[in-house]
Amino acid sequence: MKISKEQVKNIAYLARLHLDNDRVELFSRQLSQILDYMEQLSEVDTSNVKPMYSPVEHPTPYREDEAYSEFTREDVLKNAPEEDGEHFIVPKVVS
Amino acid sequence: MDVRKYSGIKIRDMILSGEVKVEEVVNAYLKRIEETEGKIDALLYINKHEAIEIARDMDKNGPDPSKKLWGIPIVIKDVLTTKGIPSTCASKMLENFIPFYDAEVVRRIKEQGGIIIAKSNMDEFAMGSSTENSAFKPTKNPWDLDRVPGGSSGGSAASTAASQSPISIGTDTGGSIRQPAAFCGVIGLKPTYGRVSRFGLIAYGSSLDQAGPITRTVKDAALMLSVIAGKDKKDSTSSPNPVPDYLQEMEKYKDLKSIKIGLPKEYWQEGLDPDIQKKSEEFFRLLKELGAELIEISLPHTKYAVATYYIIVMAEASSNLARYDGVRYGYRTKDAEELIDMYVKTRSEGFGFEVQRRIILGTYVLSAGYYDAYYKKAAQVRRLIRQDFLDAFSNCDVILTPVSPTLPFKLKEKIHDPLTMYLADIFTTPLNLSGLPGISIPVGLGDNLKLPVGLQFIAPPFREDILLGIADRVEGELDPLPEPFGLKS
Numbered sequence: 009m010k011i012s013k014e015q016v017k018n019i020a021y022l023a024r025l026h027l028d029n030d031r032v033e034l035f036s037r038q039l040s041q042i043l044d045y046m047e048q049l050s051e052v053d054t055s056n057v058k059p060m061y062s063p064v065e066h067p068t069p070y071r072e073d074e075a076y077s078e079f080t081r082e083d084v085l086k087n088a089p090e091e092d093g094e095h096f097i098v099p100k101v102v103s
Numbered sequence: 104m105d106v107r108k109y110s111g112i113k114i115r116d117m118i119l120s121g122e123v124k125v126e127e128v129v130n131a132y133l134k135r136i137e138e139t140e141g142k143i144d145a146l147l148y149i150n151k152h153e154a155i156e157i158a159r160d161m162d163k164n165g166p167d168p169s170k171k172l173w174g175i176p177i178v179i180k181d182v183l184t185t186k187g188i189p190s191t192c193a194s195k196m197l198e199n200f201i202p203f204y205d206a207e208v209v210r211r212i213k214e215q216g217g218i219i220i221a222k223s224n225m226d227e228f229a230m231g232s233s234t235e236n237s238a239f240k241p242t243k244n245p246w247d248l249d250r251v252p253g254g255s256s257g258g259s260a261a262s263t264a265a266s267q268s269p270i271s272i273g274t275d276t277g278g279s280i281r282q283p284a285a286f287c288g289v290i291g292l293k294p295t296y297g298r299v300s301r302f303g304l305i306a307y308g309s310s311l312d313q314a315g316p317i318t319r320t321v322k323d324a325a326l327m328l329s330v331i332a333g334k335d336k337k338d339s340t341s342s343p344n345p346v347p348d349y350l351q352e353m354e355k356y357k358d359l360k361s362i363k364i365g366l367p368k369e370y371w372q373e374g375l376d377p378d379i380q381k382k383s384e385e386f387f388r389l390l391k392e393l394g395a396e397l398i399e400i401s402l403p404h405t406k407y408a409v410a411t412y413y414i415i416v417m418a419e420a421s422s423n424l425a426r427y428d429g430v431r432y433g434y435r436t437k438d439a440e441e442l443i444d445m446y447v448k449t450r451s452e453g454f455g456f457e458v459q460r461r462i463i464l465g466t467y468v469l470s471a472g473y474y475d476a477y478y479k480k481a482a483q484v485r486r487l488i489r490q491d492f493l494d495a496f497s498n499c500d501v502i503l504t505p506v507s508p509t510l511p512f513k514l515k516e517k518i519h520d521p522l523t524m525y526l527a528d529i530f531t532t533p534l535n536l537s538g539l540p541g542i543s544i545p546v547g548l549g550d551n552l553k554l555p556v557g558l559q560f561i562a563p564p565f566r567e568d569i570l571l572g573i574a575d576r577v578e579g580e581l582d583p584l585p586e587p588f589g590l591k592s
Contacts, residue, residue, distance in 0.1 A: 063538025
């Protein structure tokens with residue numbers, strides 16, 4: 009599977025990443041190589057196999073829908089790059 | 104006191120009997136850290152003042168024999184959150200992140216009187232097999248300072264090998280406890296998926312991640328697993344199965360005469376390092392002398408494990424790491440005009456290259472048009488890989504394999520070739536895909552390179568007791584490893 013430089017740039021943008029040109033070149037080569045390797049799965053017959061997304065075997069537990077407070081607003085805001093004591097602050101969304 | 108001599112269990116016994124104070128223990132380990140850290144760079148944060156303060160309090164109010172870890176210093180991988188102590192995941196993205204809550208593993212350790220003495224280095228967000236992907240510094244292997252300690256829990260494994268603490272905690276998504284334990288000559292236990300709560304384990308591959316102990320004795324691993332295992336209402340994937348007292352339960356499996364050990368032919372092929380091959384053959388002989396029966400088994404889908412694993416783990420990573428957006432915590436770029444620009448710059452500046460590579464690949468395999476061909480296909484092969492193991496366990500009690508096809512390699516030797524690095528995870532990733540427990544134990548030093556050789560026992564789900572029993576038995580039969588050569592001054 010050949011991944012073009014254009015594709016790398018597009019996927020990177022979907023993931024909200026920007027790569028410089030050298031990196032695009034390198035990733036395009038490496039991603040093609042890695043995806044080629046992954047191609048080998050196509051030789052496995054999985055026509056009647058249910059996908060396994062998790063090894064968990066117990067049923068997903070339910071809990072009571074009860075409101076409780078564990079942390080303070082101050083705790084939660086403490087690690088924010090920018091906040092005003094009540095909100096997270098982000099750059100303007102609409103220019 | 105010479106901390107190199109003691110296990111965690113012994114340290115606790117000495118404290119309970121009044122032979123030594125907790126503060127002396129903590130000071131002795133802090134001194135050991137000071138002596139060795141300049142050589143191996145295993146740690147990202149030393150919790151000196153808090154550890155001494157806690158030790159003094161414990162001496163004043165204790166000892167409390169009901170606490171399983173009373174006074175034992177513990178090193179925690181920096182992927183687990185620790186209240187009030189930086190938890191960086193060895194990433195620039197979380198360089199200044201100070202959590203306001205403890206991971207459940209950490210909470211349980213503290214509850215039992217364990218003392219968090221340091222946080223250890225790792226590959227950024229646990230992505231890597233050499234600890235060279237740390238954004239801050241590479242860790243060195245205590246046996247040879249020019250070589251890697253393995254990864255991603257390379258800091259924990261190197262630290263424990265250097266006796267900076269008797270017990271550390273690592274996490275294992277595709278081998279990240281077992282492979283560094285093998286590279287550093289210590290014991291590493293990856294529990295069954297769901298055995299240990301993942302609450303506060305900063306997510307990489309959520310269907311694969313498990314925390315577990317890295318120790319210098321098997322009994323210390325059993326003790327630590329008894330503390331950290333168990334249901335947690337904050338992690339719905341944590342298992343409701345009761346937690347045995349592993350130190351007691353493992354005694355049932357120490358007579359190897361009734362044990363049948365499967366050797367999967369797909370794992371024991373040409374291409375293993377000659378030192379590993381030779382030590383393994385010696386180990387097979389020992390097992391037979393002890394009465395174990397060794398039989399050949401087959402795990403036919405083994406060769407697909409690496410491709411399956413990397414598709415799944417990168418898909419999960421791309422989704423999990425979407426949370427780093429520069430809004431609620433972590434790094435934010437200094438110059439952003441508007442919101443999208445802020446996201447892109449924050450993530451491009453905050454993540455290292457391996458992390459970016461995996462996010463991009465994960466985004467690709469989940470994208471419209473490719474989802475079925477990659478992600479769904481891998482999830483199907485995953486079930487076949489797990490079924491191989493379940494079938495094999497109808498003929499044997501445990502499975503024995505190498506941990507890695509190679510001995511610890513040199514720093515920078517493989518870092519520019521991601522695929523080669525991924526392929527070395529062939530013997531460890533199948534367990535994570537299947538959710539099975541595995542233990543890596545040192546079986547000696549190689550004849551040529553004098554580096555530790557580790558082998559892995561695998562058991563059915565929730566049978567850590569069998570792994571620990573067998574490992575404890577063979578540990579008693581093998582010569583103990585000398586002090587790591589890189590630490591001799």
